[in-house]
Amino acid sequence: xxxxxxxxxxxxxxxxxxxxxxxxxxxxxxxxxxxxxxxxxxxxxxxxxxxxxxxxxxxxxxxxxxxxxxxxxxxxxxxxxxxxxxxxxxxxxxxxxxxxxxxxxxxxxxxxxxxxxxxxxxxxxxxxxxxxxxxxxxxxxxxxxxxxxxxxxxxxxxxxxxxxxxxxxxxxxxxxxxxxxxxxxxxxxxxxxxxxxxxxxxxxxxxxxxxxxxxxxxxxxxxxxxxxxxxxxxxxxxxxxxxxxxxxxxxxxxxxxxxxxxxxxxxxxxxxxxxxxxxxxxxxxxxxxxxxxxxxxxxxxxxxxxxxxxxxxxxxxxxxxxxxxxxxxxxxxxxxxxxxxxxxxxxxxxxxxxxxxxxxxxxxxxxxxxxxxxxxxxxxxxxxxxxxxxxxxxxxxxxxxxxxxxxxxxxxxxxxxxxxxxx
Amino acid sequence: xxxxxxxxxxxxxxxxxxxxxxxxxxxxxxxxxxxxxxxxxxxxxxxxxxxxxxxxxxxxxxxxxxxxxxxxxxxxxxxxxxxxxxxxxxxxxxxxxxxxxxxxxxxxxxxxxxxxxxxxxxxxxxxxxxxxxxxxxxxxxxxxxxxxxxxxxxxxxxxxxxxxxxxxxxxxxxxxxxxxxxxxxxxxxxxxxxxxxxxxxxxxxxxxxxxxxxxxxxxxxxxxxxxxxxxxxxxxxxxxxxxxxxxxxxxxxxxxxxx
Numbered sequence: 001x002x003x004x005x006x007x008x009x010x011x012x013x014x015x016x017x018x019x020x021x022x023x024x025x026x027x028x029x030x031x032x033x034x035x036x037x038x039x040x041x042x043x044x045x046x047x048x049x050x051x052x053x054x055x056x057x058x059x060x061x062x063x064x065x066x067x068x069x070x071x072x073x074x075x076x077x078x079x080x081x082x083x084x085x086x087x088x089x090x091x092x093x094x095x096x097x098x099x100x101x102x103x104x105x106x107x108x109x110x111x112x113x114x115x116x117x118x119x120x121x122x123x124x125x126x127x128x129x130x131x132x133x134x135x136x137x138x139x140x141x142x143x144x145x146x147x148x149x150x151x152x153x154x155x156x157x158x159x160x161x162x163x164x165x166x167x168x169x170x171x172x173x174x175x176x177x178x179x180x181x182x183x184x185x186x187x188x189x190x191x192x193x194x195x196x197x198x199x200x201x202x203x204x205x206x207x208x209x210x211x212x213x214x215x216x217x218x219x220x221x222x223x224x225x226x227x228x229x230x231x232x233x234x235x236x237x238x239x240x241x242x243x244x245x246x247x248x249x250x251x252x253x254x255x256x257x258x259x260x261x262x263x264x265x266x267x268x269x270x271x272x273x274x275x276x277x278x279x280x281x282x283x284x285x286x287x288x289x290x291x292x293x294x295x296x297x298x299x300x301x302x303x304x305x306x307x308x309x310x311x312x313x314x315x316x317x318x319x320x321x322x323x324x325x326x327x328x329x330x331x332x333x334x335x336x337x338x339x340x341x342x343x344x345x346x347x348x349x350x351x352x353x354x355x356x357x358x359x360x361x362x363x364x365x366x367x368x369x370x371x372x373x374x375x376x377x378x379x380x381x382x383x384x385x386x387x388x389x390x391x392x393x394x395x396x397x398x399x400x401x402x403x404x405x406x407x408x409x410x411x412x413x414x415x416x417x418x419x420x421x422x423x
Numbered sequence: 424x425x426x427x428x429x430x431x432x433x434x435x436x437x438x439x440x441x442x443x444x445x446x447x448x449x450x451x452x453x454x455x456x457x458x459x460x461x462x463x464x465x466x467x468x469x470x471x472x473x474x475x476x477x478x479x480x481x482x483x484x485x486x487x488x489x490x491x492x493x494x495x496x497x498x499x500x501x502x503x504x505x506x507x508x509x510x511x512x513x514x515x516x517x518x519x520x521x522x523x524x525x526x527x528x529x530x531x532x533x534x535x536x537x538x539x540x541x542x543x544x545x546x547x548x549x550x551x552x553x554x555x556x557x558x559x560x561x562x563x564x565x566x567x568x569x570x571x572x573x574x575x576x577x578x579x580x581x582x583x584x585x586x587x588x589x590x591x592x593x594x595x596x597x598x599x600x601x602x603x604x605x606x607x608x609x610x611x612x613x614x615x616x617x618x619x620x621x622x623x624x625x626x627x628x629x630x631x632x633x634x635x636x637x638x639x640x641x642x643x644x645x646x647x648x649x650x651x652x653x654x655x656x657x658x659x660x661x662x663x664x665x666x667x668x669x670x671x672x673x674x675x676x677x678x679x680x681x682x
Contacts, residue, residue, distance in 0.1 A: 027557075138557065141610045145602040146490060173490075285557040288594075289609070291602025295485070298594050301587075 001343065001383050002350045002394055004060035004094050005053035005369065006252065009046050009080075010071035012359035013038060014278040019314060024283035025070035026134045033070070042073070045362045047083055052366055053355070054088035056373035059394070060125060062094040062352055064217075066132075067139040071279035071358075078112045085119040086404050092395045093120050096194055096215065096352070097127025101147050102140045105175045106154035110161040110182045117186035121401035124186070125394065127194040127215070128155060134282065137289040145291030148202075150174045162190050192393050194250055194350070199228045200297035204235040207248070213350060213393040215250035219280060219313075222253055222342040223325030229346040231300075246343075246384050247393045250350030253342060254327045254357055257371040261330040267364055269318050272327055274358030277314040332375035339376065343383055350393065424458040424467065424474070426481075431501040437483040438475040438502065442467025445535075445681055446511040448503060449474040450519030453555065453604040455481065462666040465674045470512070470681070475502045479599035492607050492614040496525040500533075512681050513625075514538035516666055517638070518604055521616060524650075527627075528619040537625040538677045539646065541638050541663055543608060544616040550641050556601065556609055560584070566636040569662040577667070620649040627653040628680040630673055632661030 014025070014033060022030055050061040063080040066072030074080055081095050093116060098109045109128075117124035130151050136142045142150065153172045157180070160168070167181040194213045197203035207214040214232050216225055232249060256272070258264030313326075321327045328338045343351065355372065356365045382388070405411070424441035439458050447470035449463065456463065456474060466472050477495070478486035489498055499522055503511060512535050515523030520542025527534040546552070553566055560582065561575075568574025583589045607614055627650050631643040640657065647653050656676040661668040 137610070143609050144556075144605050146606065149487070283557070285554075285559050285562075289556050289605065290597045290600070291605050291609075293598060295595055295598055298591065298598055301591065 001380050002059040002092075002247070003377055004062040004092070004096075004350065004352045005050065005058040006062040006064075006352045006354050007046055007049060007356040008064065008066075008071055008354065009042075009073040009356075010275065010279050010358055011039075011073060012042065012274075014070055014274070014359075018278045019281050022281070024286060025279055025281045026066075027068050027138045027283070027286045029068060029070045039073070046073075046356070047080070049356060049362060049365055049369070050080075050084055051087045053369055053373075054084075054091040056370060057377070058091050058353075058373060060092035060094040061088060062096055064096050065099055065129070065135070067135045069134070071275065078116060081116050081124075082119065085116065085123075088123075089403075090123075092123050092125045092397075094125040094194075094352075095127060096125075096196065096217070097129050099131030099136055099140075100128050100154035100158060101136060101142055101151040102131060103154065105177060106157050107161050107177070107180060107182060109154070110158040111184075113158075113191060114162070114182060114184050114186040117188055117191050118184055120397070122187040122397040123395055123401075124188065124191050125194065126191045127196060128158075128212075129196040133289045133292040134286045137292055138286050143291075144289040147292060148294070159190060162186060187398065188396060192395055194393065197232075198293075198297070199231060199300060200294055201231075201235060201300070202294060202296070204232050205239075207232075208236060208239060208241060211392060213248055213250055215252070215350065215352070216346075217252040217352065219252075219254065219276075219326065219354075221325035221327065222251065222338075222346060225251060225346060229348070233347060244347075245349065245387045245390045245392075246347045247349035247387060247390045249346065249348045250352060251342070251346050251348045252352035252354055253339075254354040255335060255339070255368075255372065256327070256329045256355070256357065257332055257335050257368045257376060258329075259331065259371070261334055264329045264331065264334075264368075265318060268329060268357065268360065268368070271358040271360040271364070272318070272321065272329070276316065276321070276326070279358060280313055332371055335372070336376045336379050339380060340383065343380065349384055349387065349390070424460075424463055424472070426458060429502060429505050431498060431505060433488045433498065433501075434478050434484055434486040436475055436478070436498070436502050436505075437481050438473055439463060440471075440473050442470055442472045444470040446471050446473065446508050447677075447681070448499070448508065448511045448513045448523075450499065450513070450515035450522050451476065451480070452517030452519050453601060453608060455600050457481070462670050462673070465670050466514075466677070469674060469678045473502075473506055473508070473511075475499065477600075477603050479603040485599055485603065489603075490606055492525060492616075495522055495607055496529055499526055500530065510535045512536045512538070512677070514540065514677055515542060516540040517663065518543050518608060518612075520544070521607065521612065521614075524616060524620060524623065524646075527625050528616070528622040531622050531624040534623075534625040536680050536682075537623065537627040538630060538680055539627060540630045540666060540673060541632060541635055541642075542629075542646065543612040543638060544614070545642055545645050545649075546611055546613040547641065547645060550639055552612060552638055553636075554610070555637070556605060567663045569632065569634045569660050569668055574662075574664065574668075617645075617649060620646070621651065623650050624652070626680065628676055629653060629655045630665065630676050631655065631657055632663060632665035632668065633657055633659045634661065635663045635665070637663040
């Protein structure tokens with residue numbers, strides 16, 4: 001089982017009446033609510049937490065891409081990932097991912113993922129989301145009905161750019177490039193790739209065709225996810241694929257751990273409430289630009305999790321959030337038991353643990369992160385013994401990896417000596 | 424009006440045909456059009472009307488090969504060609520007005536007269552057009568109708584978004600229609616038309632509702648400035664849905680243009 005510690009990087013200073021006074025946390029959020037000076041500390045704390053997760057033995061540390069979003073301060077996840085290459089040691093750096101239809105030209109992604117993989121010594125896992133409609137259409141102006149075609153072309157270009165050893169011409173519909181010559185190349189070529197999907201058959205097939213891991217990243221929890229993930233496994237059976245490795249799938253789940261069930265509630269309830277109340281407040285008109293979702297997907301009933309008919313999450317009680325699986329919270333035993341059910345019922349080998357939630361302060365986040373690492377993770381680590389050797393969807397780092405040299409007085413003295421030698 | 428299907432290079436196009444008089448090609452707006460549309464019926468009293476649907480509208484198939492403004496413009500010309508129309512009058516409403524203007528700019532000698540009813544296609548920074556693609560159903564009537572109450576009634580008749588099956592059908596229709604419209608209107612309805620309007624040779628009438636809240640009348644002045652032989656008919660007590668709100672006046676203006 002692979003556990004990735006994830007932080008969406010929410011802005012923790014949304015006011016209490018945010019929901020009443022603002023129509024959306026995304027796209028047209030009031031930019032006056034952002035304070036770059038406070039933001040300096042927030043980024044620093046969030047990077048500390050990701051580094052802490054590495055020290056505690058999480059398999060991966062995860063970052064993702066959102067734009068103009070009050071709960072996601074990573075318009076460029078690659079910048080965060082680059083910062084993480086220096087002080088993390090063992091965890092995979094999981095960029096889930098780059099919305100490849102937004103990069104112009106998309107070889108930028110081939111180059112940056114290659115840079116990250118090389119900097120991290122092969123400790124890199126990537127992902128190619130189509131991107132939400134909010135990000136892709138409303139913030140970045142992509143034409144909804146053409147987004148998927150552009151995504152597909154970007155994918156083909158990136159994969160070819162990594163693979164080819166000679167410069168080549170790429171005459172795409174959206175990209176005309178006479179000299180494609182990816183430099184540098186990744187150590188893992190290609191790196192392991194995860195594709196976030198929202199229930200469309202097209203994305204199931206895309207993952208199965210290319211041997212990418214299918215990830216469902218939702219905030220609505222493991223109980224509601226059952227039908228969607230089952231759809232993926234059914235598709236695999238329908239296509240007569242003999243390979244049912246759980247590592248072909250991943251799932252994101254909000255998880256908080258306390259010493260006891262009560263402690264978990266006492267410590268984290270307010271921060272969970274901040275997330276479901278203020279952070280998920282998205283104007284319904286931005287949820288799903290017409291043409292963004294395929295007709296087949298709409299007919300299958302897979303609506304945006306931001307669609308108005310998904311119910312008002314802000315009114316859910318702590319008990320409801322737990323009972324309906326939105327959040328897994330409690331003592332290590334409670335969390336382990338629920339996660340075991342999640343992992344087996346969804347059949348997933350990759351768990352993206354949303355461990356920092358809403359406006360959770362650093363010390364509380366370190367507490368739940370440590371309890372999970374020490375008392376939950378070890379019990380679930382070998383839950384898929386039959387697939388222990390399946391490493392297709394995870395990174396293969398170099399055995400010998402460079403580490404940052406100490407920048408200390410010794411180096412300084414050596415530099416001064418060298419300078420002196422020139423006289 | 425009769426539904427007719429006609430083969431083009433890319434797809435089987437659907438169109439409504441009816442009436443008698445000079446040939447008139449009518450291009451619908453982003454909301455689409457039906458055979459029962461009262462404006463089409465009124466137009467058919469004076470013209471032989473052909474009203475093609477863009478792919479994905481009505482029952483017609485979507486068409487992945489039609490991606491941009493030029494594709495759309497040529498799609499409409501392909502239909503005119505298949506119908507054997509020679510120098511038709513072309514009229515278009517909103518998005519359809521944008522397409523009609525493109526058709527007349529790209530083939531200036533092939534259009535007899537041009538009627539543009541509050542067309543899209545230009546953008547003025549000082550007068551941003553509301554984002555049609557981010558509006559919720561209840562936000563539309565105040566933008567589209569002068570008589571908001573009557574407009575709301577018209578738009579919400581039979582609408583039940585609380586019913587999951589209805590919602591699904593509604594979303595499918597939206598995705599098919601507005602997905603297509605988005606190819607030329609999203610995120611800003613400007614595909615460079617202002618650079619091409621100088622080419623139009625057909626005598627042109629602009630028809631605009633005085634209280635248009637979607638594409639405000641200031642845009643009429645901009646079109647008038649850019650199209651060589653152009654006059655403006657302003658219609659009071661009408662908003663963006665002027666063909667529905669003041670049907671007779673719009674038909675009269677087109678009939679006068681066609682002479």
